[in-house]
Amino acid sequence: MALASTLPKIVARDVDCFYGDKQALFCVNLDISEKQVTALIGPSGCGKSTFLRCLNRMNDVIDGCRVTGKLELDAEDIYGPDVDVVKLRARVGMVFQKPNPFPKSIYENVAYGPRIHGLVSNRGELDELVEWSLEKAGLLGEVKDRLQEPGTGLSGGQQQRLCIARAIAVSPEVILMDEPCSALDPIATAKIEELTDELRENFTNVIVTHNMQQAARVSQRTAFFHLGILVEEGETGKIFTNPGNERTQDYITGRFG
Amino acid sequence: MSEATLGQSRRTDVHTSDAAQRRLRRRYAAERRFQLYGLFAIGIALFALGWLLTSIVGRGYTAFTQSRVVLEVEFARDVLDPDATGDRQVLSGANYAALVKSSLREQFPDVSGRRERRALNALVSSGAAFQLREMVLADPSLVGTRRAVSVPLSDDSDMFFKGFIRRDVGESERKLNDAQVGWLDALQERGLVERVFNTTFLTSGDSREPELAGIWGAVVGTTLTLLVTLLLCFPIGVAAAVYLEEFAPTNRWTDLIEVNINNLAAVPSIVFGLLGLAVFLNFFGLPRSAPLVGGMVLALMTLPTVIIAGRAALKAVPPSIREAALGVGASPVQTVLQHVLPLALPGILTGTIIGMARALGESAPLLMIGMVAFIVDIPSGLTSPSTVLPVQVYLWADSPERAFVEKTSAAIMVLLAFLILMNLAAVLLRRKYEQKW
Ligand SMILES: Nc1ncnc2c1ncn2[C@@H]1O[C@H](COP(=O)(O)OP(=O)(O)OP(=O)(O)O)[C@@H](O)[C@H]1O
Numbered sequence: 001m002a003l004a005s006t007l008p009k010i011v012a013r014d015v016d017c018f019y020g021d022k023q024a025l026f027c028v029n030l031d032i033s034e035k036q037v038t039a040l041i042g043p044s045g046c047g048k049s050t051f052l053r054c055l056n057r058m059n060d061v062i063d064g065c066r067v068t069g070k071l072e073l074d075a076e077d078i079y080g081p082d083v084d085v086v087k088l089r090a091r092v093g094m095v096f097q098k099p100n101p102f103p104k105s106i107y108e109n110v111a112y113g114p115r116i117h118g119l120v121s122n123r124g125e126l127d128e129l130v131e132w133s134l135e136k137a138g139l140l141g142e143v144k145d146r147l148q149e150p151g152t153g154l155s156g157g158q159q160q161r162l163c164i165a166r167a168i169a170v171s172p173e174v175i176l177m178d179e180p181c182s183a184l185d186p187i188a189t190a191k192i193e194e195l196t197d198e199l200r201e202n203f204t205n206v207i208v209t210h211n212m213q214q215a216a217r218v219s220q221r222t223a224f225f226h227l228g229i230l231v232e233e234g235e236t237g238k239i240f241t242n243p244g245n246e247r248t249q250d251y252i253t254g255r256f257g
Numbered sequence: 258m259s260e261a262t263l264g265q266s267r268r269t270d271v272h273t274s275d276a277a278q279r280r281l282r283r284r285y286a287a288e289r290r291f292q293l294y295g296l297f298a299i300g301i302a303l304f305a306l307g308w309l310l311t312s313i314v315g316r317g318y319t320a321f322t323q324s325r326v327v328l329e330v331e332f333a334r335d336v337l338d339p340d341a342t343g344d345r346q347v348l349s350g351a352n353y354a355a356l357v358k359s360s361l362r363e364q365f366p367d368v369s370g371r372r373e374r375r376a377l378n379a380l381v382s383s384g385a386a387f388q389l390r391e392m393v394l395a396d397p398s399l400v401g402t403r404r405a406v407s408v409p410l411s412d413d414s415d416m417f418f419k420g421f422i423r424r425d426v427g428e429s430e431r432k433l434n435d436a437q438v439g440w441l442d443a444l445q446e447r448g449l450v451e452r453v454f455n456t457t458f459l460t461s462g463d464s465r466e467p468e469l470a471g472i473w474g475a476v477v478g479t480t481l482t483l484l485v486t487l488l489l490c491f492p493i494g495v496a497a498a499v500y501l502e503e504f505a506p507t508n509r510w511t512d513l514i515e516v517n518i519n520n521l522a523a524v525p526s527i528v529f530g531l532l533g534l535a536v537f538l539n540f541f542g543l544p545r546s547a548p549l550v551g552g553m554v555l556a557l558m559t560l561p562t563v564i565i566a567g568r569a570a571l572k573a574v575p576p577s578i579r580e581a582a583l584g585v586g587a588s589p590v591q592t593v594l595q596h597v598l599p600l601a602l603p604g605i606l607t608g609t610i611i612g613m614a615r616a617l618g619e620s621a622p623l624l625m626i627g628m629v630a631f632i633v634d635i636p637s638g639l640t641s642p643s644t645v646l647p648v649q650v651y652l653w654a655d656s657p658e659r660a661f662v663e664k665t666s667a668a669i670m671v672l673l674a675f676l677i678l679m680n681l682a683a684v685l686l687r688r689k690y691e692q693k694w
């Protein structure tokens with residue numbers, strides 16, 4: 001396949017992660033390809049969120065969290081000493097498990113990122129960018145007439161799409177999504193899945209999910225974690241139809257986890 | 258026993274049986290009892306507050322009126338300016354007390370003898386002469402004319418008309434002798450005595466004469482002092498709280514600092530006064546009795562409160578907001594300034610106002626730096642000598658004159674009004690920031 005030959009966007013080699021004395025990731029090796037959706041699956045507590053947060057250094061803010069090994073974004077060390085974390089997070093955006101809009105207006109929520117990164121030069125461009133982001137996140141139709149109302153007043157599903165709009169407004173290269181649909185109903189979930197599929201055109205996407213069907217539907221590649229170990233990784237079709245490892249088999253068929 | 262309970266719990270009516278009904282009733286009874294305790298507590302608090310307020314207002318409201326007498330004053334040229342120079346210097350140095358005395362003598366021409374005259378003159382405040390002097394200096398053309406002027410009565414006369422000096426006690430036990438009471442009655446009969454709103458009390462500084470003493474000096478002193486306190490403790494306190502809560506690593510040093518701040522909040526205020534005396538006055542040589550130093554001392558005292566409240570407010574901001582901001586690439590400082598701090602501000606303001614209210618009522622540390630001095634002039638700046646409201650209350654409560662009793666209570670009323678205004682400002686500010694999101 002043509003896609004398989006492109007260079008990986010993110011490379012993880014022998015990544016260990018510790019919370020204090022407790023090791024949460026053991027020697028993870030994973031390539032994340034550009035403009036594809038990679039799904040991270042595995043039972044609760046296996047380290048999916050931890051791995052995701054290693055990718056944009058959100059673990060930095062946790063006291064006592066330590067990451068060793070090699071993590072590269074476009075062949076540049078993510079944990080290098082002279083890496084600008086602010087720039088890194090602008091390139092690698094994140095959507096959290098629980099919707100967390102700022103307690104500001106819908107417009108401000110989306111406009112905040114572009115504004116602090118200086119992506120626009122005037123109000124008109126900003127308006128355009130906000131609309132484009134909301135449109136991409138599939139939210140524009142619902143909030144067009146109330147952009148000045150607080151983002152916290154939206155429903156849970158709308159808030160999550162607002163968070164996605166906020167993330168893509170910064171034009172990141174990679175979007176990390178940590179169980180973006182865990183609090184949503186099937187309709188909102190379907191919208192976000194659709195969106196993930198669309199976003200593939202422009203963004204590299206890593207999504208954590210507990211929903212096997214979702215992983216199968218939206219992702220091109222799937223990685224299965226268990227107890228902090230990356231058990232198996234490969235093309236989604238292959239993982240779900242013909243897994244190479246017994247534990248993967250057991251997990252996706254619902255025998256544990 | 259345990260088998261019986263087990264057997265019972267397996268029954269289908271565990272939540273509908275009589276025993277269950279009884280349990281439920283007991284629970285409701287306990288709940289009602291608890292609410293009753295709460296109501297009782299609030300009742301006691303309200304009763305105590307009501308008592309305090311009524312006793313203060315009941316004792317102090319009379320201080321807001323003042324007895325004055327309307328005298329026909331002859332601005333005699335030969336007393337004020339015998340050589341008709343029109344010179345301000347001459348006018349300013351003239352014997353205005355003589356004018357007051359002679360118009361009193363006009364009222365009671367048959368009073369003779371030095372002691373009687375002196376007793377008569379004592380009915381009118383020594384402030385009357387100052388008032389006439391002010392009038393003439395403001396308008397020199399008054400010299401040579403005659404007009405009716407309302408001048409303040411002395412504190413004893415005032416007390417007499419307010420009913421605090423009673424005519425039915427023996428002459429030796431009251432401050433006014435029988436003759437003086439007679440003259441006051443006569444003045445009232447002639448319709449010359451008036452009870453007017455006491456502007457002097459609200460506009461002038463302290464005085465040895467109760468009828469001339471006012472609260473304004475202390476109000477200005479308090480305002481200046483608290484302004485210094487606020488300007489120092491709010492920014493420093495917020496900055497310290499933000500640093501400790503958001504940026505400082507958790508290690509032995511920050512633990513030590515935290516313990517120290519918590520201890521400082523409980524240090525008796527007089528210790529801060531001693532510190533101010535030793536450091537600000539003796540070491541840095543800053544002026545005594547100045548609002549600047551008072552404000553600095555009170556800021557030291559208030560700082561721990563602001564820091565502790567600020568940290569609590571920052572802690573209460575959900576971490577998801579920080580993650581959201583960091584996630585879109587905000588720097589740590591942007592995260593704090595643009596997202597965390599605005600959300601914590603209402604809580605910080607509450608803590609600040611609690612600290613400021615405590616500073617407003619504080620007198621002990623200010624005694625140490627000389628703000629207890631008797632100061633007549635209204636303070637004109639941060640370094641001019643001044644006093645503050647609680648110290649003024651203390652000074653007046655300590656004065657022997659009967660007329661200072663009502664002044665003391667009235668000063669407490671002004672202090673409470675100041676407190677209410679401060680709290681009102683805080684509530685408005687808080688509402689403004691809460692509406693922002
Ligand atoms: N802040 C933390 N401090 C200490 N240990 C942590 C912290 N966060 C996670 N862990 C531990 O690291 C391990 C991996 O956690 P992680 O959140 O990555 O799991 P997860 O796969 O995302 O689980 P879930 O599907 O339930 O979200 C868990 O054992 C967890 O207890």
Ligand SMILES: [Mg+2]
Nearest residue numbers: 048049050178
């Ligand atoms: Mg997780």
